[in-house]
Amino acid sequence: MPFYIVILGPPGVGKGTQAKILSETNKLAHISSGDLFRENIKNQTELGILVRSFIDKGELVPDGVTIAMIKDRISRPDCEAGAIFDGFPRTPVQADALEKMLTEFKSQVDNVLYITAAESVLVERVSGRWTCRANGHVYHEKFSPPKETGKCDIDGSELYQRDDDKIETVARRIKVYLEQTAPLIDYYHQRGKLVEIDGTKPVEKVTELLLSALKK
Ligand code: AP5
Numbered sequence: 635m636p637f638y639i640v641i642l643g644p645p646g647v648g649k650g651t652q653a654k655i656l657s658e659t660n661k662l663a664h665i666s667s668g669d670l671f672r673e674n675i676k677n678q679t680e681l682g683i684l685v686r687s688f689i690d691k692g693e694l695v696p697d698g699v700t701i702a703m704i705k706d707r708i709s710r711p712d713c714e715a716g717a718i719f720d721g722f723p724r725t726p727v728q729a730d731a732l733e734k735m736l737t738e739f740k741s742q743v744d745n746v747l748y749i750t751a752a753e754s755v756l757v758e759r760v761s762g763r764w765t766c767r768a769n770g771h772v773y774h775e776k777f778s779p780p781k782e783t784g785k786c787d788i789d790g791s792e793l794y795q796r797d798d799d800k801i802e803t804v805a806r807r808i809k810v811y812l813e814q815t816a817p818l819i820d821y822y823h824q825r826g827k828l829v830e831i832d833g834t835k836p837v838e839k840v841t842e843l844l845l846s847a848l849k850k
Contacts, residue, residue: 636741637662637716639848640723640732642818643749645807646760647833648840650772652749653720655841660848663713667722669770670703671695672796689798692806694724694814701731708735716741724815729822746822747844749833753808760804764793778837 639656641649650666657664671689674682681703685695694700704722707713723729736742751759762775764784768791773780780787798807822828829847833840 636714636739638736638741638743639716639718640743640746640822641718641720641749642746642815642822642828643833644751644753644756644811644815645804646756646763647749647751648759648837649720649749651837652747652840652844653718655837656844656848657718659845660718662715663710663717664720665704665707665713665717665722666720667700667704667724668720670707672770690803692798692803692810694810697725697727697731700724701728704728704732705735716744723818726817726821729818743822743827745829745848746818746827747847748819748822748828748830749840749844750830751833755834756808757801757804760799761801763795763799765796767792767794 637660639660639662641653641656643649650668653664653666656662671682671685675686675689676682681699684699688695700722704719708717719732723732733742759774759777762777764773764775764780765771766773766786766789768786768789771786771788772778773786773793780793784793785791786793797803819828831840831843831847835843
């Protein structure tokens with residue numbers, strides 16, 4: 635029976651960092667809607683051209699477009715054992731669509747890990763983030779710096795700062811999160827699936843908390 639985990643939380647709280655670790659330790663596919671969109675933007679696909687303006691403004695990509703992309707992604711062979719969703723769902727419409735998709739696999743969302751941190755922590759994390767151009771590996775200039783400034787430790791590619799990490803766009807992303815995504819906290823709480831995790835701790839400690847929440 636496949637196993638599906640949703641990681642929920644505001645911009646910059648560490649969803650991607652933790653989803654990557656959990657996908658490696660639990661041998662589950664890591665599905666990041668943000669990474670999928672950025673990949674399409676980089677490759678200038680039709681989808682990338684369509685979504686770019688939403689992402690640059692810190693707005694959500696329309697539900698229909700996002701749901702179609704995720705539906706395609708979860709039907710790939712690497713998702714047979716299940717997946718960790720990072721950044722999806724982001725609206726109640728997306729959450730309903732996910733339940734429907736998983737029903738087709740006779741499955742459901744098993745756990746929702748909700749990572750929290752104060753806005754000042756989010757801003758500090760996002761403004762110090764550097765991402766590798768080739769494969770999206772993530773660093774932080776203070777908390778997890780690369781060995782060599784501006785260069786990825788893993789593949790040697792250039793590190794860049796995301797366009798949507800500009801301070802004014804981050805403020806918009808946080809507002810959009812509070813308005814459109816925070817209702818999912820209640821959505822999953824009512825379904826008995828939500829576990830809240832303190833995301834202000836160091837990366838290793840947050841991983842520990844997430845793993846023990848999963849064991850329960
Ligand atoms: P997306 O890429 O999903 O952005 P986000 O949700 O805003 O999240 P981030 O990627 O900014 O942060 P994160 O929580 O993954 O943190 P990270 O691990 O990198 O989406 C981008 C855009 O795409 C959206 O704004 C929207 O336009 C669109 N989009 C995406 N999904 C969508 C959907 N479902 N529907 C509609 N539109 C959608 O960590 C941040 C930094 O902190 C890093 O530098 C990291 O090294 C550091 N760090 C992490 N954890 C810790 C720790 N514990 N201690 C210290 N530093 C830490």
